[in-house]
Amino acid sequence: MRIKTGDTVVVIAGKSKGVKGQVLKYSAKTNKVIVEGANIQTRHTKPRGPKNPGGIVKSEGGIDISNVMLYCSKCDAGRRFSNVVDSNGNKSRVCVKCNSKLDK
Numbered sequence: 573m574r575i576k577t578g579d580t581v582v583v584i585a586g587k588s589k590g591v592k593g594q595v596l597k598y599s600a601k602t603n604k605v606i607v608e609g610a611n612i613q614t615r616h617t618k619p620r621g622p623k624n625p626g627g628i629v630k631s632e633g634g635i636d637i638s639n640v641m642l643y644c645s646k647c648d649a650g651r652r653f654s655n656v657v658d659s660n661g662n663k664s665r666v667c668v669k670c671n672s673k674l675d676k
């Protein structure tokens with residue numbers, strides 16, 4: 573499955589299961605995605621001067637790509653997509669359930 577930055581995905585496993593969000597980052601190296609609003613990790617930082625008062629920093633942690641699915645707006649659910657090449661040679665990802673195209 574190909575996932576690109578900017579895709580909308582649904583988390584299907586782990587503590588953020590059910591969370592839907594946009595892929596902010598995809599790392600092919602680690603096979604992990606950063607999904608907006610999912611797998612939020614809080615870090616407590618110490619104050620370092622007036623510009624950096626410290627406190628609690630929240631940021632999204634990486635999620636294994638096998639734990640997310642591309643979101644189909646027509647199905648309103650996470651779906652499996654297949655790669656389809658049309659007669660013009662244009663590649664697109666198509667929902668296997670409802671046949672709607674992900675890429676416009």
Ligand SMILES: [Zn+2]
Nearest residue numbers: 644647667670
């Ligand atoms: Zn669909």
